[in-house]
Amino acid sequence: MNRIIKYVFYDILRTRFIIFYTALLLVSTFAMFQLDSDPNKVVMSLLNVVLMVVPLVSIVFTTIHFYNSYEFIELMLAQPINRRVIFIGEYLAVAMSLCMAFAVGVGIPLGIYGVSATGMSLLFCGIILTLVFVSLAFLAAVLTRDKAKAIGIALLFWFYFSLIYDGFLLWFVYAFADYPLEKITLGLISLNPVDLARVIMLLQLDISALMGYTGAFYRQFFGSSFGIIFSTLILFLWVIIPFFIALRIFSKKDL
Amino acid sequence: MKSGHQCMKALKIIFLSCFVAITAYGSTITVSKQGKIKSIKQAISQAKPGDTLYITSGTYKEGNIIIEKSLTLIGENFPVLDGDHKVEIFTIHAHYVTISGLKFINTGIASINDLAAIKVLDSKWLRITNNRFVNTFFAIHFSNSSHSWIVGNQLQSDAKAEHQIGNGIHLWKCDHITVDNNIVKGHRDGIYFEFVTNSLITGNYSKGNMRYGLHFMFSHNNEYRNNTFVENGAGVAVMYTTGVKMINNTFEHNWGSSAYGLLLKDIRDSFVSGNRFLQNSVGILMEGSSRIQFDNNTFSENGYAIKLQASCDDNNFKRNNFSSNTFDLATNGSLVLNSVNGNYWDKYEGYDLNKDSVGDIPHHPVSMYSMVVEQMPAAVLLWRSFLVLLMDKAEKAIPVMTPQNLKDESPAMKPYDLNTKSQ
Numbered sequence: 001m002n003r004i005i006k007y008v009f010y011d012i013l014r015t016r017f018i019i020f021y022t023a024l025l026l027v028s029t030f031a032m033f034q035l036d037s038d039p040n041k042v043v044m045s046l047l048n049v050v051l052m053v054v055p056l057v058s059i060v061f062t063t064i065h066f067y068n069s070y071e072f073i074e075l076m077l078a079q080p081i082n083r084r085v086i087f088i089g090e091y092l093a094v095a096m097s098l099c100m101a102f103a104v105g106v107g108i109p110l111g112i113y114g115v116s117a118t119g120m121s122l123l124f125c126g127i128i129l130t131l132v133f134v135s136l137a138f139l140a141a142v143l144t145r146d147k148a149k150a151i152g153i154a155l156l157f158w159f160y161f162s163l164i165y166d167g168f169l170l171w172f173v174y175a176f177a178d179y180p181l182e183k184i185t186l187g188l189i190s191l192n193p194v195d196l197a198r199v200i201m202l203l204q205l206d207i208s209a210l211m212g213y214t215g216a217f218y219r220q221f222f223g224s225s226f227g228i229i230f231s232t233l234i235l236f237l238w239v240i241i242p243f244f245i246a247l248r249i250f251s252k253k254d255l
Numbered sequence: 256m257k258s259g260h261q262c263m264k265a266l267k268i269i270f271l272s273c274f275v276a277i278t279a280y281g282s283t284i285t286v287s288k289q290g291k292i293k294s295i296k297q298a299i300s301q302a303k304p305g306d307t308l309y310i311t312s313g314t315y316k317e318g319n320i321i322i323e324k325s326l327t328l329i330g331e332n333f334p335v336l337d338g339d340h341k342v343e344i345f346t347i348h349a350h351y352v353t354i355s356g357l358k359f360i361n362t363g364i365a366s367i368n369d370l371a372a373i374k375v376l377d378s379k380w381l382r383i384t385n386n387r388f389v390n391t392f393f394a395i396h397f398s399n400s401s402h403s404w405i406v407g408n409q410l411q412s413d414a415k416a417e418h419q420i421g422n423g424i425h426l427w428k429c430d431h432i433t434v435d436n437n438i439v440k441g442h443r444d445g446i447y448f449e450f451v452t453n454s455l456i457t458g459n460y461s462k463g464n465m466r467y468g469l470h471f472m473f474s475h476n477n478e479y480r481n482n483t484f485v486e487n488g489a490g491v492a493v494m495y496t497t498g499v500k501m502i503n504n505t506f507e508h509n510w511g512s513s514a515y516g517l518l519l520k521d522i523r524d525s526f527v528s529g530n531r532f533l534q535n536s537v538g539i540l541m542e543g544s545s546r547i548q549f550d551n552n553t554f555s556e557n558g559y560a561i562k563l564q565a566s567c568d569d570n571n572f573k574r575n576n577f578s579s580n581t582f583d584l585a586t587n588g589s590l591v592l593n594s595v596n597g598n599y600w601d602k603y604e605g606y607d608l609n610k611d612s613v614g615d616i617p618h619h620p621v622s623m624y625s626m627v628v629e630q631m632p633a634a635v636l637l638w639r640s641f642l643v644l645l646m647d648k649a650e651k652a653i654p655v656m657t658p659q660n661l662k663d664e665s666p667a668m669k670p671y672d673l674n675t676k677s678q
Contacts, residue, residue: 038579040556044639052641166642173633181633189636198640206558206581206638214632216512 004076004089005096011069012097021057021098025049025105033113040205043118046106047201050126051194054102055133056158062094062137063154067147074255087138087250091243095134102126118204125197128235132193133158135242142249161194169195182217190231193238200231281305281327288313295320295328295336302326304349310334310357322347330356333387336372338362343370344391350379358387359394369421371396375403383408393421394442401430405437412441417465422447426454434459444470445487448477457481467492468509479504486510490535492518499525507533516557519544529673532557538580541567550574551673559585559625568592576670577601577620581638584620584661587629591660595620599667607668618666621657623650 012018028049032042069090076086106126110119140153169188173181189195203222221227286298286308296317298308304325312332319342322328326349334357338344341363345354352375359372371393373383381403388394388410395405405424414420423439425447426432432454438461439445445461448454448471457480461468468484469491471477476498483505484491490509493499499522506516516535517527522544531553532538538557541547542564549572554560560580563570565588572594577583578601597613598620605614624643628635637643650657 041579047639048644051639162641163645166637166640170634170637170642173631173636177631177633185633185636195636195640199636202639213512215635218636 001085001089001092004081004086005093007072008069008090008093009097011072012065012093015065017061018097018101021061022101022105025102026108029106029109033109039114039116040118042113043116043122043201044205046122047198047205049106050122050129050201051198052162054126054129055162055194058098058130058133059137059140059154059158060151061098062134063141063150064147065094066090066138066141067150077255083251084247087247091134091138095131098130098134099127102130118201121200121204125201128239129193129197131239132235132242135239135246139242139246139249142246142253161192165192166195182214186218186221190234193235196231196235196238281307283307283309285309285311286315287311299324299326305351318342320345322352323349325349325351327353328355328357329353330358330386333358335360338370338372338391340364343368343372343374345373347373347375347378347381351381352378353382353384354386355382355384356386358389359391360389362391362393364392364419366418369393369396369425371421371425374398375400379403382406388412388423391421393425394423394439396421396425396427397429397432398427399429401432403429403431404433404435406433406435408437410437410439410442414441414443414465417443420465422470423461423464426451429454433457438462439464439468441465444468445484447471448474450474452476454478455480459483460485462486464488469493471496475499478502483507484509484516487514489513490515490518492520493522494520496521497523497525499527501525501527501530503529505531505533506535506538507531509535511536515540518542519547522547527552531555532560537562540564541570543567545569547571548573551671552576553578553673554583555579558582561585563593564588565590570594573597574667574671574673575599576673578670582622582625582628585625585629586621586658586661589658591658593661595661595663597665597667598663599670600663601670603663603666603668605666612668614666614668617662617664619651619654619657619662621661623647623656626656 029046032045036042073086107123136157137154140157141150143153144150189199200222203219222231284292284298284302284306286292286295292298294317295310295315299322302308302324307327307329310328310330312334314335314337316337316339322345336344336357336359338361340361344359344362354373362372363370372388372391374396375381376398378400379402383395383405385407390412394410410423412420420443422444423442423446424434424437428450430452432451434456436458440462441464443465445464445468446459451474454477456477459482462485464487466488468487472494474496478500480502485507487509491506509516514536516532516538518540520542523546525547527547527549529551534556536558538554538560540562543566546569552575554575554577557580559582560577562585565586570593575598577598583600583602600618600620603614603618605616605618608615624638624647
């Protein structure tokens with residue numbers, strides 16, 4: 001497995017996309033820190049990057065990479081190696097390189113301009129979201145044989161989680177405004193990793209505005225150790241479940 | 256020799272306090288646990304108006320002490336007056352009384368009477384200076400009194416619930432009072448005024464009170480300068496008053512579902528200038544208020560900087576700095592009767608072609624999503640999502656929900672240099 005990870009990793013480095021992605025994050029984060037003196041505002045701007053750019057890059061890059069290395073995978077499968085090992089190796093290599101790109105690109109400026117609790121949770125959210133969307137991309141890739149279709153599915157995932165789901169949530173809150181919605185919306189938020197990451201960050205950045213009746217409830221929940229464990233666990237489930245579904249499909253698939 | 260020294264010291268204080276100048280020839284009585292006169296009550300009964308009572312350190316448990324003569328009471332090393340959780344300590348009903356350097360502890364708690372460490376009734380020309388109050392129900396309670404100074408006192412209580420505790424400095428129907436440099440912590444309302452007029456409130460520090468740091472009603476023409484209100488249960492609430500001047504105060508970290516930096520209800524013809532509103536759930540909430548001038552204030556890191564209800568009119572916001580607030584301005588109607596021209600908004604996205612440091616296109620400070628949250632509090636969950644960002648941008652381009660006319664015609668490109676601390 002280590003060997004597979006190594007080869008895939010070299011392959012990813014050779015395309016130079018990861019280096020470009022790292023440089024982009026690095027330059028934009030540095031630029032934000034230089035433009036704005038308030039570190040909290042920088043974290044807020046970075047939040048937009050984490051919630052939109054990171055998932056998009058992760059999911060598109062992973063899907064394209066999977067199809068580009070289709071021949072390599074086929075070659076590997078001709079060897080006496082377990083399919084699971086190949087798949088897990090592919091996954092780990094891609095996930096690690098994307099996570100490293102994010103950690104270096106955002107982590108280094110954060111470290112230079114002062115490490116804060118909000119900065120750390122931003123890093124955490126970014127890495128988890130990268131993992132979630134890499135999993136989803138693998139799922140999209142194994143669902144179909146056609147590259148264009150797979151990219152379509154991947155983009156649909158991204159659209160769904162960053163836009164469509166929120167639209168649905170807003171409609172839901174609007175339609176049932178007369179009812180106590182706190183617990184239900186909490187459950188609905190858990191069904192979207194992007195929303196969950198956003199709420200975790202929100203509670204650190206915009207605490208005072210959230211202090212309405214609803215806000216107080218969320219703050220109490222996500223501020224408690226149970227809430228932190230719960231949200232972390234849910235995010236990890238979002239990494240693991242799509243990954244295992246993809247793994248199952250890949251193991252049985254007629255390539 | 257010793258009594259001569261004490262006499263000199265007492266005389267010096269008498270000399271300095273011009274209030275009691277007309278009785279400067281009064282004699283001095285020393286109250287001491289070791290001396291001839293052991294109790295304050297005894298000393299008061301012996302004293303003539305104009306005398307000075309010099310109270311040496313020790314603990315005095317004498318029940319309720321009533322002062323009905325013009326006396327000066329001065330404590331040495333903060334002698335302790337203990338109410339034993341039962342009684343009111345001083346009840347003053349005389350002009351020209353000075354209370355200084357005493358420590359009051361453990362007054363009684365009652366739900367019918369307002370038991371206080373110092374209660375003043377129908378009196379004038381009093382000085383309550385440099386005293387300490389620990390675990391008092393009400394600390395300083397004035398009613399129907401005037402021309403007095405409450406300066407440099409330290410008040411500290413640690414009640415668990417609102418009904419177990421009274422107000423720190425409680426003034427009812429007073430006139431011409433100076434409240435200066437007091438520190439009030441852990442009471443119900445730090446400073447409470449009702450029907451108090453023409454008074455000056457400066458340099459006080461009100462922190463961690465159960466309800467409001469400052470609370471007043473029907474208290475016209477008072478001036479509040481350089482006070483600090485921090486971490487009070489519901490911030491500061493002021494009501495039904497005209498002619499308020501609030502200058503260079505700090506309202507900080509009043510957090511909670513019903514906490515406000517400053518709540519203005521039915522306030523008219525007033526000035527709010529040079530104040531700093533930092534990290535409050537709501538910086539200013541305004542309801543039914545008119546003709547107030549807001550200038551040179553700083554709003555930073557608040558949830559809502561200003562919640563301006565549609566029942567307010569003719570208010571003018573000018574030269575204020577808004578930065579890092581979640582929502583700068585929120586309102587609940589579309590009728591606009593207030594002016595918000597010439598402020599600095601960090602969310603302004605316009606440009607300045609002629610370089611006069613005034614933005615060329617108007618700024619709409621009301622974000623659409625603040626209107627949505629106003630109607631559906633649960634929707635706050637979607638704040639900062641991509642969807643909301645898109646909706647806000649669309650609303651900025653073509654206003655539908657937000658009041659179209661509520662805009663800053665001349666937004667500043669750079670924050671104003673408001674050096675409020677040095678003024």
